[in-house]
Amino acid sequence: MNYKKNIIITGGLGLLGKALTIELANTGAHIIILDIKSKKEFNKINSFKKIKNNLSYFKCDVSNIKIVKKINIKLRNKFKKFDVLINAAAVTDAVEKSKSPKKSMFENYSINDWNKSILGNLNSMFVCSQVFGKIMSQSKKGSIINISSTYGIVGPDQSIYRDKKNKNIFFKSPSYPTCKGAVISFTKYLASYWGKRGIRVNCVSPGGIKDNQNKEFIKKYSAKTILGRMAETKDIVGIIRFLCSDDANYITGSNIVVDGGWTAI
Ligand SMILES: NC(=O)c1ccc[n+]([C@@H]2O[C@H](COP(=O)([O-])OP(=O)(O)OC[C@H]3O[C@@H](n4cnc5c(N)ncnc54)[C@H](O)[C@@H]3O)[C@@H](O)[C@H]2O)c1
Numbered sequence: 589m590n591y592k593k594n595i596i597i598t599g600g601l602g603l604l605g606k607a608l609t610i611e612l613a614n615t616g617a618h619i620i621i622l623d624i625k626s627k628k629e630f631n632k633i634n635s636f637k638k639i640k641n642n643l644s645y646f647k648c649d650v651s652n653i654k655i656v657k658k659i660n661i662k663l664r665n666k667f668k669k670f671d672v673l674i675n676a677a678a679v680t681d682a683v684e685k686s687k688s689p690k691k692s693m694f695e696n697y698s699i700n701d702w703n704k705s706i707l708g709n710l711n712s713m714f715v716c717s718q719v720f721g722k723i724m725s726q727s728k729k730g731s732i733i734n735i736s737s738t739y740g741i742v743g744p745d746q747s748i749y750r751d752k753k754n755k756n757i758f759f760k761s762p763s764y765p766t767c768k769g770a771v772i773s774f775t776k777y778l779a780s781y782w783g784k785r786g787i788r789v790n791c792v793s794p795g796g797i798k799d800n801q802n803k804e805f806i807k808k809y810s811a812k813t814i815l816g817r818m819a820e821t822k823d824i825v826g827i828i829r830f831l832c833s834d835d836a837n838y839i840t841g842s843n844i845v846v847d848g849g850w851t852a853i
Pocket residue numbers: 598599600601602603604605622623624625648649650651675676677678679680708712735736737738793794795796797798
């Protein structure tokens with residue numbers, strides 16, 4: 589399958605973003621990564637070396653509309669058209685990144701952290717969809733793919749974040765699931781708004797992806813899924829590849845859940 593598309597991926601230096609970049613570049617698409625991390629971080633990624641001809645990197649805070657508008661001018665001069673926008677940039681609060689269980693409790697969760705999460709998870713999606721989607725609407729064709737989470741559908745089970753002594757080492761924040769629920773609603777709003785302009789807007793809701801989490805967490809998480817394991821990035825990228833393609837031409841406004849059955853039971 590050779591898509592020959594220009595695909596913007598926000599958060600392309602993240603866990604999922606890197607896997608997506610490789611998968612989609614290998615279809616012949618040109619990938620334009622926008623990420624807040626430095627060019628130095630980008631250059632360190634060895635797995636990008638093989639696909640370097642299909643790859644462009646721009647350091648960019650995608651939640652800042654002024655910066656994104658500036659980048660848009662650069663990108664339009666260079667690439668002329670955008671076929672797909674994948675909104676994968678996020679401020680994730682993950683068990684493997686946790687520092688203080690007390691700070692993550694709802695009672696202590698700071699308004700500052702709440703605002704940062706809304707800015708990083710929602711403003712970025714709004715800004716990029718508005719700026720790049722407008723260009724797609726002018727060419728009357730495009731696909732926007734937003735990444736939500738199972739936590740956009742169900743509440744977090746805080747017990748999976750407990751250690752062997754049954755003490756929480758972390759509490760999933762109130763802001764992350766709130767944002768992820770909003771991503772699904774935003775997807776439906778935009779699909780309905782831009783449908784007649786030929787833009788399809790869909791959402792993918794992955795379950796937890798195995799990374800550097802502790803063994804106890806992986807065991808507890810896996811037991812809550814029907815398939816008995818956490819996701820690998822390769823479990824998620826296929827559906828996104830499909831949504832990028834013309835095979836998905838009649839799919840819009842949908843939320844595709846890829847969670848090993850977590851939300852089915
Ligand atoms: N990892 C999981 O288990 C999991 C599960 C369900 C859903 N998701 C969702 O999948 C998507 C990708 O998650 P991930 O695990 O790859 O996250 P990650 O934290 O590994 O990557 C996120 C990337 O976004 C970038 N970023 C953050 N704020 C930015 C900004 N303002 N401007 C530009 N770049 C910015 C970061 O630099 C990082 O490279 C997210 O939407 C996340 O919520 C992840």
